[in-house]
Amino acid sequence: MYAVVxxxxxxxxxxxxxxxxxxxxxxxKKGDTVTIDTVLLVSDGDKVSVGxxxxxxxxxxxxxxxxxxxxxxxxxxxxxxKDYHRLIGHREEYTNVTVKDVVLA
Numbered sequence: 110m111y112a113v114v115x116x117x118x119x120x121x122x123x124x125x126x127x128x129x130x131x132x133x134x135x136x137x138k139k140g141d142t143v144t145i146d147t148v149l150l151v152s153d154g155d156k157v158s159v160g161x162x163x164x165x166x167x168x169x170x171x172x173x174x175x176x177x178x179x180x181x182x183x184x185x186x187x188x189x190x191k192d193y194h195r196l197i198g199h200r201e202e203y204t205n206v207t208v209k210d211v212v213l214a
Contacts, residue, residue, distance in 0.1 A: 113150040123208045133202040137173045145169045166214020174205035
């Protein structure tokens with residue numbers, strides 16, 4: 110059984126005991142459980158339920174894990190013949206979550 114969920118503008122395939130990297134969850138601590146009810150699709154082996162836009166009553170329960178920073182991405186801006194250049198660095202923060210349960214209505 111798996112589900113496709115939408116969380117913070119991104120879509121993830123959630124299966125039981127799968128570890129997902131989602132955008133940083135700032136309002137939950139490590140070990141807390143979070144319920145995601147924006148389920149787009151649920152498959153139970155032979156039966157597939159597709160929502161319009163969400164499947165009613167379907168929920169995915171996840172446990173919050175560690176929060177970490179990704180590799181640094183360097184952004185270099187340059188304009189030729191104008192003596193303009195600028196270097197900016199950015200590191201995105203992510204949270205590991207473990208899928209505990211996928212519930213179909």
